[in-house]
Amino acid sequence: MTIRAIRPSEGRDPRLDLFRGVANWAIFINHIPNNAVTWLTTRNYGFSDGADLFVFIAGYAAAIVYAKSMLTQGFAAGTTRLLERAWQLYVAHVLLLVIHLAAIGWVVQTYHDSHLLHEFNVAGLIDRPVPTLTQGLLLRYKPLNLDVLPLYIVLMAACPPVLWLMLRRPDATIAGSLVLYFAARQFGWNLPAYPSGVWYFNPFTWQFLFMFGAWCALGGASRARKIIQSPATLFVGPAYLIFALLMTMVGHFETFAKLFPEWLVSAFNPNDKTNLAPYRVVHLVVLAILVARFVPIDWPRLKSRWLQPLIVCGQRSLEVFCVGLFLSFVGHFLLEVISGTLLAQILVSISGIGLMTGLAYYRTWSKKLDKRSSPPAVQPP
Secondary structure, rough: OOOOOOOOOOOHHHHHHHHHHHHHHHHHHHHHOOOOOHHOOOOOOOOOOOHHHHHHHHHHHHHHHHHHHHHHOOHHHHHHHHHHHHHHHHHHHHHHHHHHHHHHHHHHHHHHHHHOHHHHOOOHHHHHHHHHHHHHOOOOOOOOOOOOOHHHHHHHHOOHHHHHHHHHHHHHHHHHHHHHHHHHHOOOOOEOOOOEEEOOOOOHHHHHHHHHHHHHHHHHHOOOOHHHHOOHHHHHHHHHHHHHHHHHHHHHHHHOOOOOHHHHHHHHHHOOOOOOOOHHHOOOHHHHHHHHHOOOOOHHHHHOOOOOOHHHHHHHHHHHHHHHHHHHHHHHHHHHHOOOOOHHHHHHHHHHHHHHHHHHHHHHHHHHHHHHHHOOOOOOO
């Protein structure tokens, strides 16, 4: 079939790194329970949060990187690179799983704080260690907060045929993704979890955000230029964001909720994150449209030194994400055992972000060092 997608532009888009860094910081902060700093993240001011942004950018970045490989080197080469990336993610998940379980076990044994076993969904490891670890390797068992990487792994592993089709029929592919999204919501499709229940991030619904990101990267954003630049967008978009803010706030404050009809409040509270409620998708799309309109790729402030920590964290996304998940457990432990004051919450959050940023800068430096130390290519006689 003829290639109908628009080939991604050359070079790195700093906006992706910036907002991927924002997502990583937000995920770290939001995973610390009873943390007042979460009020600085978008989770409390709208329907979508850092996880939605992370998955959308993951699809966008995957299309940019691996579509080029499919176009220039062929389907087999692109598939190989995608599966290699999925394998890297799987190894990172297994390593994070083991470290997480070891850390929780050490805390429980040292401080006799057994309620953490149930809070972090690791009690079954004590009674059934072998089946639990086996199911963990199969991505069915996941301790608390370790749900995003398994979703990412599944989406990347299933990406090769979908990306091949999107390069040739982008609009038909995203339409099929949308049909799967609504079918999964209608018929309750999800993957089983261990020892019971289903995946917290339903891959049959969350795949749409991933595919939508890929569609935008392969020309969808260009084809939607009229919508992005439309004067109506300046009214409809902010109006929806204000509505999302109100409906999110009524979920936090019962007194405020009494000002609205009960049917309206219950329609958006609790926020359906597992099956990715349509209002979450619309919220992220509105944010993406407004960012595309007001933050162009050559925006001068993207080179500001104040935004560089976020951009560097976005460039080293996988390492920062994994460390952030572990630090969120450490932060939760420190706030619960040592002090839970507002000052302690702020210090824990700032310290965690500082460690994540330091890791990102170190990995950037070490990558440059590896390139400098690599031997020059030998010229043939």
